[in-house]
Amino acid sequence: MRESYRVAVVGATGAVGNTMLQLLEERSFPVASLKLLASHRSAGEILSFKDTPIIIEELTHDSFEDVDVVFSSAGASVSREFIPTAIEKGALVIDNTSAFRMDAATPLVVPEVNMDAARAHNGLIANPNCSTIQMMVALKPIYDVAGIKRIVVSTYQSVSGKSGRAVMELVQQTTEALEGKPVTLDKFPHQMAFNVAFDWPFLDSGDNEEEVKMINETRKILEDDTIGVSATTVRVPVFFAHSESINIETDEKLTAAQARECLATAPGVKLMDDPSNQQYPLAVDVAGEDDVYVGRIRDDASIDNGLNLWVVADNLRKGAALNAIQIAENLLSA
Amino acid sequence: MRESYRVAVVGATGAVGNTMLQLLEERSFPVASLKLLASHRSAGEILSFKDTPIIIEELTHDSFEDVDVVFSSAGASVSREFIPTAIEKGALVIDNTSAFRMDAATPLVVPEVNMDAARAHNGLIANPNCSTIQMMVALKPIYDVAGIKRIVVSTYQSVSGKSGRAVMELVQQTTEALEGKPVTLDKFPHQMAFNVAFDWPFLDSGDNEEEVKMINETRKILEDDTIGVSATTVRVPVFFAHSESINIETDEKLTAAQARECLATAPGVKLMDDPSNQQYPLAVDVAGEDDVYVGRIRDDASIDNGLNLWVVADNLRKGAALNAIQIAENLLSA
Numbered sequence: 001m002r003e004s005y006r007v008a009v010v011g012a013t014g015a016v017g018n019t020m021l022q023l024l025e026e027r028s029f030p031v032a033s034l035k036l037l038a039s040h041r042s043a044g045e046i047l048s049f050k051d052t053p054i055i056i057e058e059l060t061h062d063s064f065e066d067v068d069v070v071f072s073s074a075g076a077s078v079s080r081e082f083i084p085t086a087i088e089k090g091a092l093v094i095d096n097t098s099a100f101r102m103d104a105a106t107p108l109v110v111p112e113v114n115m116d117a118a119r120a121h122n123g124l125i126a127n128p129n130c131s132t133i134q135m136m137v138a139l140k141p142i143y144d145v146a147g148i149k150r151i152v153v154s155t156y157q158s159v160s161g162k163s164g165r166a167v168m169e170l171v172q173q174t175t176e177a178l179e180g181k182p183v184t185l186d187k188f189p190h191q192m193a194f195n196v197a198f199d200w201p202f203l204d205s206g207d208n209e210e211e212v213k214m215i216n217e218t219r220k221i222l223e224d225d226t227i228g229v230s231a232t233t234v235r236v237p238v239f240f241a242h243s244e245s246i247n248i249e250t251d252e253k254l255t256a257a258q259a260r261e262c263l264a265t266a267p268g269v270k271l272m273d274d275p276s277n278q279q280y281p282l283a284v285d286v287a288g289e290d291d292v293y294v295g296r297i298r299d300d301a302s303i304d305n306g307l308n309l310w311v312v313a314d315n316l317r318k319g320a321a322l323n324a325i326q327i328a329e330n331l332l333s334a
Numbered sequence: 335m336r337e338s339y340r341v342a343v344v345g346a347t348g349a350v351g352n353t354m355l356q357l358l359e360e361r362s363f364p365v366a367s368l369k370l371l372a373s374h375r376s377a378g379e380i381l382s383f384k385d386t387p388i389i390i391e392e393l394t395h396d397s398f399e400d401v402d403v404v405f406s407s408a409g410a411s412v413s414r415e416f417i418p419t420a421i422e423k424g425a426l427v428i429d430n431t432s433a434f435r436m437d438a439a440t441p442l443v444v445p446e447v448n449m450d451a452a453r454a455h456n457g458l459i460a461n462p463n464c465s466t467i468q469m470m471v472a473l474k475p476i477y478d479v480a481g482i483k484r485i486v487v488s489t490y491q492s493v494s495g496k497s498g499r500a501v502m503e504l505v506q507q508t509t510e511a512l513e514g515k516p517v518t519l520d521k522f523p524h525q526m527a528f529n530v531a532f533d534w535p536f537l538d539s540g541d542n543e544e545e546v547k548m549i550n551e552t553r554k555i556l557e558d559d560t561i562g563v564s565a566t567t568v569r570v571p572v573f574f575a576h577s578e579s580i581n582i583e584t585d586e587k588l589t590a591a592q593a594r595e596c597l598a599t600a601p602g603v604k605l606m607d608d609p610s611n612q613q614y615p616l617a618v619d620v621a622g623e624d625d626v627y628v629g630r631i632r633d634d635a636s637i638d639n640g641l642n643l644w645v646v647a648d649n650l651r652k653g654a655a656l657n658a659i660q661i662a663e664n665l666l667s668a
Contacts, residue, residue, distance in 0.1 A: 154579035156530045195616055238571075247564055247581075
């Protein structure tokens with residue numbers, strides 16, 4: 001890496017932006033200067049980085065002068081409007097929104113999985129969807145040794161994947177529900193307290209946008225259009241960390257024991273699989289951790305080459321900010 | 335039906351027992367007399383049925399004199415000990431525990447699915463596991479028209495499926511978690527508030543007991559040992575109603591539209607499938623309802639004959655007490 005970089009964080013006040021600041025500090029990312037960018041509404045607010053107060057600036061097309069690296073997580077429409085300018089000004093942009101993920105010219109990258117793809121960038125690398133990232137980290141080592149024909153995944157996604165305000169709404173709804181009051185519906189279309197629900201826009205196919213992301217991004221990251229993916233994405237009343245029930249059909253037979261062996265040394269994976277001693281990953285334990293936790297690896301006798309896995313990761317860290325920073329770290333150190 | 339029956343409820347103080355009393359009243363089950371049986375600890379307590387107080391009696395081998403119908407839900411070991419006596423005394427027993435479900439001589443029955451099997455009983459009919467019942471009600475109509483080769487199911491099960499005390503523990507844990515205190519662990523091995531977890535005993539295979547029940551009971555109910563079932567059962571912080579993400583591979587092609595048509599008139603099924611208008615079943619809405627709600631029926635493009643469904647039912651009603659009462663109603667009216 002060069003000695004240090006002028007960094008800009010777009011969407012600094014959001015849940016991902018906040019985690020980004022924490023991680024830049026935690027990981028001693030070589031920050032020469034830090035520009036925090038947000039909407040007009042948040043401009044003038046102050047956030048802290050390494051005990052130094054930084055005033056949030058309004059994001060404009062002039063924001064990217066003298067910036068080396070941009071981490072963007074303010075929503076797809078903001079990315080679509082401003083990222084071209086940032087690239088033009090010569091910045092390396094890591095975008096955490098869906099804006100450019102399926103753009104053929106933009107690499108979609110999970111460092112443990114396809115870092116090579118990132119090196120062909122034209123100034124922009126897309127960070128995959130949170131639920132895709134953790135699935136890819138867990139499945140790539142298996143894909144490499146046994147091939148994967150098909151994935152059937154059902155998710156248990158935390159509300160922080162929606163927004164920081166959604167976290168507060170779950171707190172509020174929970175308090176209201178315990179008091180027997182009607183729950184406030186603002187960020188969520190349905191009661192989220194003591195419920196499981198869907199809160200992503202639906203397409204004509206009946207899939208929601210999150211499900212389609214998991215399907216398309218998996219294929220792009222693995223560079224394999226033959227892989228079948230069926231996804232059902234569900235929001236659960238959990239604050240942090242997404243859990244996934246993943247069933248796969250491999251090309252070659254891989255037993256649960258072999259899969260465990262394969263994942264034990266896999267990059268970014270923490271194997272936690274001893275159910276008889278109550279050892280398996282749980283969202284409340286994995287929240288705040290960097291690794292993708294994998295447990296409950298089981299032979300699935302319903303087909304010849306079937307396996308089940310339970311995969312949990314912190315959606316704001318590995319599912320978003322951490323993955324983005326790792327991409328930058330890898331590219332800049334190359 | 336005969337004019338009326340002398341009914342005994344074993345496990346009257348439990349969550350299922352309570353729902354049983356409610357439903358016997360709601361459905362005007364022809365009760366000539368009602369005996370409420372429980373452990374020594376609960377004997378002497380008073381419950382109300384049709385505004386009449388009934389004193390709970392201690393369950394003994396003498397409890398079944400002058401009883402026509404027994405509904406049992408006090409746990410498998412209690413059923414194993416006392417049901418043979420009840421049968422011997424001539425009672426018709428509907429057992430809601432796992433004690434005799436896989437016993438070859440005992441019919442395992444969901445009325446909408448295999449009521450014929452019940453008629454061959456020797457005094458005892460087993461009520462399937464809650465998560466199996468709702469899956470069977472939803473899948474049998476599809477099985478009949480297109481065949482089913484394989485099921486991959488991930489569940490989102492409410493805490494009332496564990497016990498009434500588990501419901502109270504979720505309330506307590508939630509309050510503690512919101513106050514930033516350590517959560518009380520009594521009924522649950524892990525924090526259940528704002529978490530998703532596993533709380534069934536694990537087998538050497540790595541499957542838990544609930545998962546094995548779903549596999550074995552499905553095959554027994556459908557009388558089809560060729561059907562492949564892969565199950566991942568998960569407890570979620572929901573009070574009432576289980577949700578299930580079900581992926582199936584049919585023998586013959588059945589489109590989502592055809593499946594919808596097939597389920598629209600299926601017995602015990604309520605189709606609720608209009609996602610663009612936010613219409614799909616959610617646990618908080620289905621709690622207290624009798625039907626099995628099915629929505630989010632989607633073509634699964636990852637295989638030739640794939641379908642996804644989202645199935646929600648009240649685990650204490652259709653998943654337990656209601657199914658048991660329906661079995662009795664059907665047999666007695668025959």
